[in-house]
Amino acid sequence: MENTALQIILHSGNSKSSSMEAIECARMSDFESADLKMNEAHEELVAAQKYQTKTLKRKEKEDAYNPNLIFVHAQDQLTNAKIQYDLSKELINLYEEIYQIKEFLGNERTYSQQTMKILLVCGQGMSTSLLVQAMYQYAREGDYIESTSFEELPSVIDEYDVLLASPQIRFRIPVIERMIKPRTQIVGLMDMKAYGKLDGQTIYKQAEDLFKKIKH
Structure with missing residues (x-):
């Protein structure tokens, strides 16, 4: 026992x-x-x-059992x-x-501590200049947003993290993808409705979501 x-x-x-x-x-x-x-x-x-x-x-089994x-x-x-x-x-x-x-x-x-460099790309670079200003209303301190035409893109592309192409040049996206650096740069297509309304908040959110993909 x-x-x-x-x-x-x-x-x-x-x-x-x-x-x-x-x-x-x-x-x-x-x-x-x-x-x-x-x-x-x-x-x-x-x-x-x-x-x-x-x-x-x-x-x-035992009758007498006292623990x-x-x-x-x-x-x-x-x-x-x-x-x-x-x-x-x-x-x-x-x-x-x-x-x-x-x-x-x-x-x-x-x-949240990282800043983004966003480049809006369109045919001539004119239609996106207003959108840049609209996006700055929602940008974090330190973010940099600019616009350019597709023709001028090669000379400035290395300076940006996120590139957003306007709906008019969606067919150029495969070309842009070949120009960017994998894992450090990313390209996406602007939401057509947001682009037409100059909805800076929606386009900025698109840039944020793309930025997370290369930083996480």
Whole structure:
């Protein structure tokens, strides 16, 4: 009886220790190690439960069976180990969610601190000059927005992050794509309705969305 109780205490203690180590790993954002430690905690918990089951089966076969204090203590340790294991799982999940939120906010913060250089490209460069002014109403401090004609594009293209082609020259986009630098520049087509209405907010949002693709 005492030997069985000691085994329950031993494995229960090991399970609690592994659960606590798993929490510490999660606190350090090492979720792979946290999973390994939780697996260890589960294995130790199962081992303790096997000894418990073995003892309880003995009780069924013996008429006179009075568990001593050390067995009561072992049962208490096993119960605590189970509670610790369940709480550890919840805490690790919370740490992982917090980590993911921080990662998301960190990426958004990094993006928000970056400025964009936007170039609007049209046939002659005249129709986009008014749109540039409309976009500046929604631009962040430090953003630079300019317009140019397709003919003048080769001489200035390297200076910009995002290029937006007007609907009239949509057929030029494949040519522009061959001119830009992959992963550092991107080109898109202006929304036709927004372009016709000189909707600077919508066009600026298009530029933002394209910018995120090359910066994230």
